[in-house]
Amino acid sequence: MNINIVSPNDYWQIHQLRDYCFPNKYTKARRDDFHYWIEHSTTLGAYDDKKVVGQLLILPLNMTVHGVQYKMGGIGFVAIYPEYRQQGIVKRLMTEALQKMRNNGQTISVLAPYSVSFYRYFGWELFFEKLHYTIPQTNFPDLGKQLDVVKRMSFEWLDPDLFQGIKEFHNAMAIVQHGGMVRDDAWWKRIERRSPDSHFAAYFLDGHLEGYIRYAIRQETFEVQDFIVANHLAEQAIWRYISSHAASVSNITGVTSNHYPFGFYFKEPQFKKEVVQDVMIRVVDVYAFMQQYPWGEINDILTIRIEDSFCHWNEHVYQINKNGHVSIIETNSTDTMHMLTLPINLFSAMMVGYLSVKEAVIYANQPIEKKIIDHWQRALPSEKPAFYEYF
Structure with a gap:
């Protein structure tokens, strides 16, 4: 059994292994997106002769830690065929991944664990508590009436200038927000491939973009996907915009930080909240x-x-x-x-x-x-x- 960088001639085997080991088979845009990251990541394969029987991708990402930008290795798509499990192959993949990240200058690494104890064994640790919320229509935030300047677009009906402003604003905030990740055009393309029905709403004050949300409306639910604001005024304006959909949606769902006093200033802040711990971090060097x-x-x-x-x-x-x-x-x-x-x-x-x-x-x-x-x-x-x- 050898652990090697996967040859382009074997990329089809990575698709095959992923589709077998994960519950949802990738097709069309999702498959195209996965192939892009196979090509642009450090893609490791465990080879039994010429057959790829285990895999791991190290995505070349970044992360802000207390205001400092670090190169970050995003570990994803760890998989192994069942007949090859219990042979220490994943351990060899993880060990090789750590060495590769150090060689790449990826000082830290983040992953989403299927088992916390498994990845804790290799040195990763929980570092963020997400708060998933569901707000019923009866509890939609009421922050008064105000004429806010909001501009909209979607991936389907793109406004190039507005989209460029949103991307620049997102990255400016990611650089100063602890835990933020700067998104390049490839990452935005990934988001589009995975959520092509996303809409955007950007709030402007005195001609300056001060906040935006990315969202989708599905089955009478307003799903908040990104919620990035520069200040409290922008946050209130975005919530006014979301609540203006009350005639067509019955719930608002989204994710925020558990350490943030979310909903504190809403008139009715009692609604469903669930804490989820599903990301882990490790210092590589x-x-x-x-x-x-x-x-x-x-x-x-x-x-x-x-x-x-x-x-x-x-x-x-x-x-x-x-x-x-x-x-x-x-x-x-x-x-x-x-x-x-x-x-x-x-x-x-x-x-x-x-x-x-x-x-x-x-x-x-x-x-x-x-x-x-x-x-x-x-x-x-x-x-x-x-x-x-x-x-």
Whole structure:
């Protein structure tokens, strides 16, 4: 069994394996989209002679972490034929994927797990709680009457200038929003192929685009797919626009962050909400990640030991000085009370703000002095991430 980059001559085997292992067979636009990402990703195959029996795609993406843009490897379409399972093939694919991402400079990785415990074993960790909401017509937001400037378009009836403005606005917001992902034209094309019936509504104030939504209306339900705003006024204007569909829809559905006080200012904020944890993150290269990291207040030298069974290059002791300079040090010290010691999954969740330092230490079961925890907490930005993309 060999793990190799899949040859273009074998791309048909990737389609075949995906269609067998996933519940929905791709056709037409979905198949075209999948083929594009086979071509433009790092596509790994497990070969039994000339037959591809397992696969994994590393999509070349990006992610904003506390205001810093990182190259991100999006792991997707992990599959293996049933007769080849329980042979360690997926483990070899995941191990090779980590090495490839490091070689590609993809410092962090995100995936949507079919099993949290399975991917946690390889070093990924939960980092975002989505809130799925369903608002019945009787609870539609009523934010008063106001003449808002809203421009509409759809993928079917495209307004090129408006679409360009929406794309630029989305990326400007993604750069400053923790967990945001900048979308290039290929990603927008992917969205169009997967949701060709999407509509757009953009809110303008004094001639400037201040927010937009992407949505679809299906079976009397207004499905919010993107909801990106620059400020509270734009948010209210978008909700007024959505509620104006009350004569033709009976529900509004969408996704937001669980840490956001969603619906707080609605007159009737009690409606169905469900928390879902379906994205995980991993730092692939600790040294490179911390070199870019936007450290906060560092009052004393920070020291951390990283445990990482699948990335030997991460298993070091690191020091961060008061200027945020990161270095790898050699030490035989067993004084764990004065040094943070974390497995890579908890380190990853802590550094992106999902876990506090205290929580990470508790879950790691690593006793440490309170003042060390306090020093680390002041050094880390506290904002929680929000990641809505799907792959």
